[in-house]
Amino acid sequence: MRNTVKITAAVAAAAALTLGAGACSAPSDPVSAAGKGAKNAPLVVGASPTPHGDILNYVKDNLAEKAGLELEVKEFSDYSQLNTATENGDVEANFFQHKPFLDDFNKKKGTHIVPVMNVHVEPLGLYSKKLDELSGIKPGDTIAVPNDATNEGRALKLLADRGVIELKDGVGAEAALSDVTDKKGLKFAELEAPQIPARLADVDAAVVNGNFAIGSKLKPSRDALALEKAEDNPYANFLAVKKGSEDDPRVQKLAKLLNSEQVEQFISKKFGDGSVIPAFGPATS
Known part of the structure; x- marks a missing residue:
């Protein structure tokens, strides 16, 4: 029995030394070195x-x-x-x-x-479940636009380019709602861009980002009342x-x-x- 204890202790000590040596050499371990960022x-x-x-x-x-x-x-x-x-x-x-x-x-x-x-x-496109054409937008209607700065400005520019609203002179894609000079009696709902397609039935029209339009089975060339130009x-x-x-x-x-x-x-x-x-x-x- 005493010999068994001595042998077991010796094996444990050797294992500890082996583990310690392995820990010290870990940085050179090929598996660790081939982690995120390595060329392969x-x-x-x-x-x-x-x-x-x-x-x-x-x-x-x-x-x-x-x-x-x-x-x-x-x-x-x-x-x-x-x-x-x-x-x-x-x-x-x-x-x-x-x-x-x-x-x-x-x-x-x-x-x-x-x-x-x-x-x-x-x-970017303007979509509606209630209207069949852009000319159908009338005073009192609500249009949803993305609430992040860049996409809201882009949406307002699309609306201005199509005569739905007017913007201050010199204001382009950086426009905010405060830059709208003539809302023509329209109301605006600012929503997070991913939420807009699901809320399309709650408003009269909405400006939807292309990727979210696709994800909602909207076809821009068929369904959009107004569509941003791709050229330039x-x-x-x-x-x-x-x-x-x-x-x-x-x-x-x-x-x-x-x-x-x-x-x-x-x-x-x-x-x-x-x-x-x-x-x-x-x-x-």
Whole structure:
């Protein structure tokens, strides 16, 4: 019995030494070293489900492996979390936004997200379940608009361009409700952009972001009373990263794939109703 105790103690001591040595050498462990950010690790990209997640998943399933890229797509139903998740490192890149939104977010939140590559434009549209044409809007009607600064200004500009309201001279996409000089008897409901499609029946008309229109089975070319022009549109959606990660080889591979002929064909086939339009090219920081 005494010999058994001695042997057991010796084995335990040896095991402790082995574990201690292993702990000290952990940084050189190949499994640990190949974690997030390593050139051969999966690139984790956060995205809105539609169309951004659709496009990324097409790349993941059809193009990434051949390009030597392992891609992981994380979809966020609440797009307000995506830049923060990228800043914190919960995801390494994101794909959901346009430049005016990003500039406003970085300024207000102190984040350091930068655009990498433009991919597409989602024309903003005015929709209604009660009206069949734009001329049907009358005094006393309520129009819902997104309540975030960039999309509200964009919505008001669309309404002004179509003669629904008038804005102060010189005010464009940065407009606020205080810049409306002639509401023509209209009322405005400011709502969070993702909520607007579900509230469409509660108002007379609503300005809906392209991705949320798609997700609600609205077809811009068929259903919109008014639709933003795609030509020279400053609201191209792009791949973005935290500053300093622009030259990550994995990011550059994904940027190239997102601007490929295959992705252009995928967008045109899946979103042939004009809700998503390719807008390839480097994004302006």
